[in-house]
Amino acid sequence: MNEGLKYVLYFFLGGLLVSVSTYLGSHGRGFWAALASTLPVISGVTFILIYLNAGGAPTVSFAKNLVWLSPPWFLYVGMMIVCVPKFGFWTAYGLAMGSYILGVGCTRLFLE
Numbered sequence: 001m002n003e004g005l006k007y008v009l010y011f012f013l014g015g016l017l018v019s020v021s022t023y024l025g026s027h028g029r030g031f032w033a034a035l036a037s038t039l040p041v042i043s044g045v046t047f048i049l050i051y052l053n054a055g056g057a058p059t060v061s062f063a064k065n066l067v068w069l070s071p072p073w074f075l076y077v078g079m080m081i082v083c084v085p086k087f088g089f090w091t092a093y094g095l096a097m098g099s100y101i102l103g104v105g106c107t108r109l110f111l112e
Helices: 003-026 030-038 041-054 056-068 070-087 089-111
Strands: none
Touching: 003 030, 003 041, 041 056, 056 070, 070 089
16 A cells, blocks of 8 residues: 555544544533544554554554553543533643643653
8 A cells, every 4th residue: 555545544544533532422422422532443453554564563562552651541531520620621621631741751751
């Protein structure tokens, strides 16, 4: 497959998932939107593409880093749950993203 065409396909798959999640969430179907967002479709496709392009070792490295980056992601989601009702969406989002970045930084320091 043409290199440029591959990236167009990757972009389409990611955009499709975001669109489905947004559609479901905006129609009051929070559970289904969350399910669509957390389905391992993006990571699954990424596993396949890394494996096809680079082999097993980079695929395993990607998987290990997904595990290590899960705690900062839980912190991010937890901050949204706690802070949106208290501070409104944009402040909560900023705090959640800041917490995620801080968590990733701490994780990175721990891994080195």
